Amino acid sequence: MRESDHSKSAGGRLLSPAGRANDRRVADEDYASRLREAITGGQFLPNERLIENDLAELLGTNRANVRTALARLEQEGLVVRERNRGAHVRLISHEEAIEIVEARAVLEGLTARYAALNATDEEIAELRGIMQELKGYYEAGGLLQYANVNVRLHQTIVRMSRHAMAAKLIGMLKSQSVSFQYRSILAPGRAECSLKEHTDILEAIAARDPERAEQTMRAHLDHAVEALCRVIESGHGTWHHRRTG
Amino acid sequence: MRESDHSKSAGGRLLSPAGRANDRRVADEDYASRLREAITGGQFLPNERLIENDLAELLGTNRANVRTALARLEQEGLVVRERNRGAHVRLISHEEAIEIVEARAVLEGLTARYAALNATDEEIAELRGIMQELKGYYEAGGLLQYANVNVRLHQTIVRMSRHAMAAKLIGMLKSQSVSFQYRSILAPGRAECSLKEHTDILEAIAARDPERAEQTMRAHLDHAVEALCRVIESGHGTWHHRRTG
């Protein structure tokens, strides 16, 4: 018998059933995406078993496609599979969470550099707009919205860099989203610090100064690493090592 | 009819048929590895079509496993798949090659930093040994062996860092091996410069100076980027845009 039934509790259908009809991409890429979002979005709990039949029904497809999707997600490190024992959601350890943010630090430093080199005036204006939003939520004390806009800001800079490889690698890290398990932005004083750092980054990019853009971005994420470490030490990591199947 | 028959010309069986019997990992990971090595090793030409049936026979398995293996490799960016049109080996563009080395630069900078922090005395001795080898091949003019030892040196530093995430990301980049398509080490003067830079890196790590280790590693790979750019501009990229299926 199954150890838990959360996949059922996730309910009904998962995201859009198909949408795109005649896309050139293969279908299982789409299935993988939907599964990825379901997992990172918290539809499945860490360590929860992923039964191929259930997933096939949930995604509205067959086991073969689920299988290839799971292979992709295992490649990404989002799920683990063992021979004859199936797949389960991977639990991100504390050490790994730190490493993820560290890797983000250097990669996003690279994108900040290229954003400073490649950004158009319109894009910089867009960035300023997002920055204003961020400031607004900070002053209003809406930390959860702050976190969301924060993500969008970083994504925008990555897009502005036009560095496909860095974008891809960062995307893989994002999928193993740490911010879902650890809410380090909630740490006292972190938001204020974060806001100032973002201002510095924006200024460097607007000034088309690649060197400073990279440095400020790295500094920002290095501080994020430190904040994460404090959260971990204080033991506030969300459901970590609590439910170990 | 098939457009080319190189998969047959690759001949017989591909690497070890199985080897490990009761491994905990799922089998298709192994198939993916063997395919990966075959592609990066040059068994298949860039842009060559990969027919599922042929691969299944070649790997000694069924189409389902080949399919999941291909999904993995597509995830890695080593092959491309289009709906109803199958998979083919991905050709690495000039821009992408540069981006790969740039990403390596920042990620290996990170590993150099942690290598300086975490390396044992034995490992530093090992590094010195590799360095001696490198010097030997340089003085003897064996540039191909130099390139091989060069790879080993970098791998060793990555291992010494104990940074699993950086290692994983770098591994993905390595699989899209640029050095196979472009032999930038053959560029005039590059080897000499490379040798000195490696010495700097080693000294920084041996001195347990993380800051300098990162800087020297980045400088080294930034120079590698420049060398690659020169090779590309001079049009010496190996079989690039020559045979486009």
Added chain:
DNA sequence: GTTGGCTAAATTGTTAACATAATAGCCAAC
């Protein structure tokens, strides 16, 4: 009460067959 093995259920692994789409070859018309 715990340990041991045995049986049944559940889940994954593998294979084959069929359906569908793309490609190549061919023939006729201009």
Added chain:
DNA sequence: GTTGGCTATTATGTTAACAATTTAGCCAAC
């Protein structure tokens, strides 16, 4: 000689069935 459409072939997409393995439940023996 070239273009256009038709047909046969090839390769992929999908599904189902069966085999092998693990897991859970159960009963008896100590």
